[in-house]
Amino acid sequence: MLSATESLNKPLEQPFRDFLSATVADASAHARFLNLLSMLEHMGSRKIMLSQMKGILTQDILKHLAEETRHAFFFKREAEKMSGSAIEGYPSDRTMAVPSGRLYFGRLDAGLTSDMPADVHAETGYLWVSLIVELRAIWGYRMYQDVLAEAASPLSLKSIIAEEDRHLVDMVLRLEEIGFDAASALPLACELEKRLFGKLLGALQTEHRARAA
Numbered sequence: 001m002l003s004a005t006e007s008l009n010k011p012l013e014q015p016f017r018d019f020l021s022a023t024v025a026d027a028s029a030h031a032r033f034l035n036l037l038s039m040l041e042h043m044g045s046r047k048i049m050l051s052q053m054k055g056i057l058t059q060d061i062l063k064h065l066a067e068e069t070r071h072a073f074f075f076k077r078e079a080e081k082m083s084g085s086a087i088e089g090y091p092s093d094r095t096m097a098v099p100s101g102r103l104y105f106g107r108l109d110a111g112l113t114s115d116m117p118a119d120v121h122a123e124t125g126y127l128w129v130s131l132i133v134e135l136r137a138i139w140g141y142r143m144y145q146d147v148l149a150e151a152a153s154p155l156s157l158k159s160i161i162a163e164e165d166r167h168l169v170d171m172v173l174r175l176e177e178i179g180f181d182a183a184s185a186l187p188l189a190c191e192l193e194k195r196l197f198g199k200l201l202g203a204l205q206t207e208h209r210a211r212a213a
């Protein structure tokens, strides 16, 4: 699954890596990028919670929710460390590409769940959106980790990557258990996600260029 993601996303690899290198080299841009990651992690954890209001809050789901919330906390703490001051919420002067980040998540969620039959298992939407997001998170965080290591940054994403890897496995196994055919739905879902991520990346690059000018 991860290698399919890698080959599908080959064209985005260099542009994203270039964006990351430029961002890591600029503390103020880096802080705003970290706060965007905090926002995305927070949106993810909030979506898990909302999707399960009428569902069954199992121990697994609560664990996943707690971990995504901790990721939001982790990136917020690093953003504050990097900028040297407290950052309340996700205002656009302290957070990169806020509207595009929100659109990415909103459109992805809607696109992946709108055609689901009403009688699917209560966890299906949550599991399916999470699986697609985890693929992107692992792809992006691995590259970000490489760039941080190249820049000899003290920031390490290793524990977060290990948790995202675990989440991916958990989503795949649970979808299998409830009888959802992830393998057949995957190519179309990954194409949609890639298109939406491409737009987000475009917004990040535009904002970076505008600030650098």
Ligand SMILES: [Fe+2]
Pocket (backbone or CB within 6 Å): 041, 067, 068, 071, 137, 164
């Ligand atoms: Fe996460």
Ligand SMILES: [Fe+2]
Pocket (backbone or CB within 6 Å): 068, 134, 137, 163, 164, 167
């Ligand atoms: Fe995750």
